[in-house]
Amino acid sequence: MYKLTLIIRYLVKRRITHFAVLTVALCVFIVVVVMTVMSGLVGEFKQKNHAFVGDCVVGTKSLVGFPYYEEFMQTLERTEGVEAVSAVVKNYALMRREGDARNRGVEIIGLDPVKHGQTTNFGQTLYHQAGDVTKAFVPAYEPNAVGCVLGIDLALWRNAQSQYTYDAQPAEIGLILTCFPLNARGAPAGAGSVPVSTKRFQYNDHSHSGIAGIDGSTVYIPLEWAQSLCMAGVLKRVTALHVKFCPAVSLEQGCIRVRTLWDQFRQSKQGASNAGLLDTVTVETWKEYRRAVIAPMEKEEAMLSVMFGFVGITTVFIVFVVFYMIVSHKTKDIGVLKSVGASSQSVMVLFSGFAAAVGVLASCTGVAAALLFLSNINRIENWLFERFGFQLWDRTIYAIGEIPHHAEFSVLAVIVLCAIVACQIGALVPAYCAARLRPVETLHGSRT
Amino acid sequence: MNETSTNKRPLILKAENVHKSYRMGATRVKVLKGANLSVREGEFVAVIGASGSGKSTFLHILGALDRPNEGDVSFDGHYFSRMGARELNHFRNEMVGFVFQFYHLLDELNVLENVYLPAMVSCGVAGWLGTRGAAKARARELLETMGLQDRIRHKPYQLSGGERQRVAIGRALMNKPRLLLADEPTGNLDSATGNGILEVFEQLNRAGQTIVMVTHDERVAHRAGRVITLADGRVKS
Ligand SMILES: Nc1ncnc2c1ncn2[C@@H]1O[C@H](COP(=O)(O)OP(=O)(O)OP(=O)(O)O)[C@@H](O)[C@H]1O
Numbered sequence: 001m002y003k004l005t006l007i008i009r010y011l012v013k014r015r016i017t018h019f020a021v022l023t024v025a026l027c028v029f030i031v032v033v034v035m036t037v038m039s040g041l042v043g044e045f046k047q048k049n050h051a052f053v054g055d056c057v058v059g060t061k062s063l064v065g066f067p068y069y070e071e072f073m074q075t076l077e078r079t080e081g082v083e084a085v086s087a088v089v090k091n092y093a094l095m096r097r098e099g100d101a102r103n104r105g106v107e108i109i110g111l112d113p114v115k116h117g118q119t120t121n122f123g124q125t126l127y128h129q130a131g132d133v134t135k136a137f138v139p140a141y142e143p144n145a146v147g148c149v150l151g152i153d154l155a156l157w158r159n160a161q162s163q164y165t166y167d168a169q170p171a172e173i174g175l176i177l178t179c180f181p182l183n184a185r186g187a188p189a190g191a192g193s194v195p196v197s198t199k200r201f202q203y204n205d206h207s208h209s210g211i212a213g214i215d216g217s218t219v220y221i222p223l224e225w226a227q228s229l230c231m232a233g234v235l236k237r238v239t240a241l242h243v244k245f246c247p248a249v250s251l252e253q254g255c256i257r258v259r260t261l262w263d264q265f266r267q268s269k270q271g272a273s274n275a276g277l278l279d280t281v282t283v284e285t286w287k288e289y290r291r292a293v294i295a296p297m298e299k300e301e302a303m304l305s306v307m308f309g310f311v312g313i314t315t316v317f318i319v320f321v322v323f324y325m326i327v328s329h330k331t332k333d334i335g336v337l338k339s340v341g342a343s344s345q346s347v348m349v350l351f352s353g354f355a356a357a358v359g360v361l362a363s364c365t366g367v368a369a370a371l372l373f374l375s376n377i378n379r380i381e382n383w384l385f386e387r388f389g390f391q392l393w394d395r396t397i398y399a400i401g402e403i404p405h406h407a408e409f410s411v412l413a414v415i416v417l418c419a420i421v422a423c424q425i426g427a428l429v430p431a432y433c434a435a436r437l438r439p440v441e442t443l444h445g446s447r448t
Numbered sequence: 449m450n451e452t453s454t455n456k457r458p459l460i461l462k463a464e465n466v467h468k469s470y471r472m473g474a475t476r477v478k479v480l481k482g483a484n485l486s487v488r489e490g491e492f493v494a495v496i497g498a499s500g501s502g503k504s505t506f507l508h509i510l511g512a513l514d515r516p517n518e519g520d521v522s523f524d525g526h527y528f529s530r531m532g533a534r535e536l537n538h539f540r541n542e543m544v545g546f547v548f549q550f551y552h553l554l555d556e557l558n559v560l561e562n563v564y565l566p567a568m569v570s571c572g573v574a575g576w577l578g579t580r581g582a583a584k585a586r587a588r589e590l591l592e593t594m595g596l597q598d599r600i601r602h603k604p605y606q607l608s609g610g611e612r613q614r615v616a617i618g619r620a621l622m623n624k625p626r627l628l629l630a631d632e633p634t635g636n637l638d639s640a641t642g643n644g645i646l647e648v649f650e651q652l653n654r655a656g657q658t659i660v661m662v663t664h665d666e667r668v669a670h671r672a673g674r675v676i677t678l679a680d681g682r683v684k685s
């Protein structure tokens with residue numbers, strides 16, 4: 001019983017204990033806030049990439065593309081577990097406004113809006129045509145013209161808080177795209193003459209994928225137009241097939257299935273004209289397909305975890321020092337307790353129980369403070385920006401709307417547990433030393 | 449107490465050939481070199497000796513707060529060297545009460561809690577709920593006999609030296625020990641206050657309490673029934 005009484009008294013009355021609680025709480029606070037924000041950002045970014053790509057990509061890095069894709073699309077569409085397939089042409093072009101001589105380089109994606117809308121979140125990224133993806137390339141007031149969709153950052157201005165000024169109707173702008181068609185051998189088409197093809201598109205909508213690199217440089221046009229502008233030759237080609245699996249199919253299972261099908265398909269096409277182009281094609285999951293942009297984020301997250309591992313070690317050390325000090329201040333108490341019959345084990349329990357109490361109190365305080373902070377983090381950032389012009393992430397560079405602030409319960413539980421364990425480890429050695437002391441060793445020469 | 453009557457009483461404490469030395473760097477300081485002592489139930493024994501003669505060391509060994517290098521101590525015929533940790537803890541908790549020269553009260557506990565600390569130590573949370581009432585009553589009663597009934601909520605730092613020593617005596621008597629060991633209980637007190645403490649001891653002894661008290665003051669020692677001298681690491685009576 002004396003243990004409980006003394007633990008409470010040590011906790012309440014000793015200033016050094018308050019510092020220990022504060023230190024541990026601060027560490028917990030920092031870890032919770034940073035982990036939540038960071039894993040939120042990474043998670044959000046991955047989710048956006050997943051939504052943008054679909055589940056699996058059968059594609060080539062080559063701009064020449066690959067033929068016979070329609071046949072393989074049919075094979076896939078017949079395959080169980082495949083929900084939708086969309087053929088895509090990715091290429092580069094120069095773009096200028098009608099009446100303006102200045103060109104800028106853009107990436108073009110040629111797609112069938114309906115199929116692509118079924119495979120990816122393309123439909124949801126649209127603004128004016130969000131309700132009806134079939135109209136993505138059909139300008140309302142100029143039905144005979146061919147429409148295009150611009151990445152939102154090509155179409156609209158973004159203010160410093162990452163907010164766009166939307167138009168009620170798509171502005172009436174004509175855009176001229178100039179492409180460099182390649183033939184099936186990969187050579188510029190029509191050598192001798194000027195090897196470019198040009199086409200006017202009517203601006204019809206903008207697409208907001210939330211991925212800054214995409215939204216700032218991509219123009220979406222109808223698939224057939226991309227093919228005729230960028231690819232010369234009799235055989236129709238595309239650069240990628242995006243595949244979406246049914247919810248029941250796991251990413252790995254689905255991709256293995258597609259890979260097998262693709263290998264069979266390639267074998268069956270051996271000897272066909274331009275069959276060599278099929279050899280450049282790979283089957284990748286969305287993660288593999290977008291690894292160039294995801295990997296750096298994941299690396300940052302991993303580095304952060306390592307850094308917080310060090311924070312954890314520092315916490316253990318701080319707790320160790322604090323407890324060592326508390327125990328050395330309390331050797332007299334240990335002597336007194338032992339002289340009235342307390343056992344070594346119960347002294348050990350007293351100090352490790354005290355450490356656990358510090359751990360629980362501190363991590364609860366830290367978590368509570370962190371949750372409070374996180375729930376206000378966007379408000380705080382806005383205030384800082386309005387007042388001092390300070391922004392955690394420059395919204396003109398980063399496509400972050402709100403700072404993520406949803407802490408996961410499992411993560412919190414792990415952090416709290418780690419904090420309590422850290423306190424236990426930190427207190428272990430001092431508690432053990434305290435328990436081993438013989439009563440007289442501590443009482444001899446102590447005069448209070 | 450009458451000497452003939454105490455002689456018939458049973459032996460409660462017996463120290464046999466107790467040796468104790470401390471290592472000071474390379475040399476060993478021999479403090480006790482074969483000290484013997486027998487204490488009968490109800491005796492009031494004073495141990496005197498020069499400063500540094502090993503009185504405190506001897507008393508600690510008698511109270512099982514330290515172990516001798518050689519020799520042994522028995523309580524009621526049971527030798528400390530043959531007792532396990534659990535039995536020794538039980539002995540320290542129930543059989544012996546120790547009054548230290550420097551009081552050694554716990555700063556975080558108030559006067560009442562300091563007194564009933566030994567009762568708390570010997571039981572768990574559930575057991576304490578059962579015995580708390582009785583323990584508190586006993587502690588209050590002890591503090592009343594020490595004249596401290598108005599100070600039970602005070603913290604040790606709010607008390608004078610004499611008051612602290614009386615609290616420490618209360619703590620030592622809490623579990624009604626059969627043996628009371630006191631190390632210079634009056635050493636830090638003026639003669640009037642020290643006299644008060646000695647009166648408490650005499651009163652306790654009259655009620656049958658066995659007491660071994662260490663002091664370096666001959667006048668204090670003569671208040672006890674028997675005086676022994678510790679010199680050269682041995683007991684000379
Ligand atoms: N833990 C220890 N380590 C080393 N030496 C010790 C230790 N405890 C006691 N001594 C030494 O043993 C000797 C006896 O000490 P002790 O405290 O028993 O003397 P004492 O008779 O009680 O003296 P005083 O009257 O001043 O209290 C001293 O020389 C002291 O320095």
Ligand SMILES: [Mg+2]
Binds near residue numbers: 503504505631
């Ligand atoms: Mg002494």
